[in-house]
Amino acid sequence: MGLRNVLGATCRKILTQFLIDSMVLTILGGLIGLGFAALVVGPIGDAMDLKATVSLGVAMGSIAFSAAVGIIFGLLPANKASKLDPFEALRYD
Numbered sequence: 001m002g003l004r005n006v007l008g009a010t011c012r013k014i015l016t017q018f019l020i021d022s023m024v025l026t027i028l029g030g031l032i033g034l035g036f037a038a039l040v041v042g043p044i045g046d047a048m049d050l051k052a053t054v055s056l057g058v059a060m061g062s063i064a065f066s067a068a069v070g071i072i073f074g075l076l077p078a079n080k081a082s083k084l085d086p087f088e089a090l091r092y093d
Contacts (some may be wrong), residue, residue, distance in 0.1 A: 011082040018081055022074025023067055030066030034059055 014067050045052025 008056045014082040018078030019071060019074050022078070023070035026066045026070030026074075028064060030063050033066075034062055 034054070041052045041054055
């Protein structure tokens with residue numbers, strides 16, 4: 001981020017990049033978890049003689065929750081990085 005800061009990126013652009021990164025990572029994690037749950041639910045349901053499925057509402061809710069977690073927990077580091085002094089940021093890059 002230090003290089004972007006030195007090259008003239010505004011605080012808002014750096015904040016937006018951090019938030020997008022954190023959201024993408026948490027949504028991908030949510031999709032992987034949802035896929036794993038769908039794979040596990042079927043055999044467990046068969047073993048217990050139940051019809052177990054993952055509904056669309058639950059799937060959409062889990063993805064929305066993952067996105068919210070990405071925004072919430074990405075906000076503090078994003079805000080901190082966007083306000084860093086360019087020379088201080090480059091020191092650690």
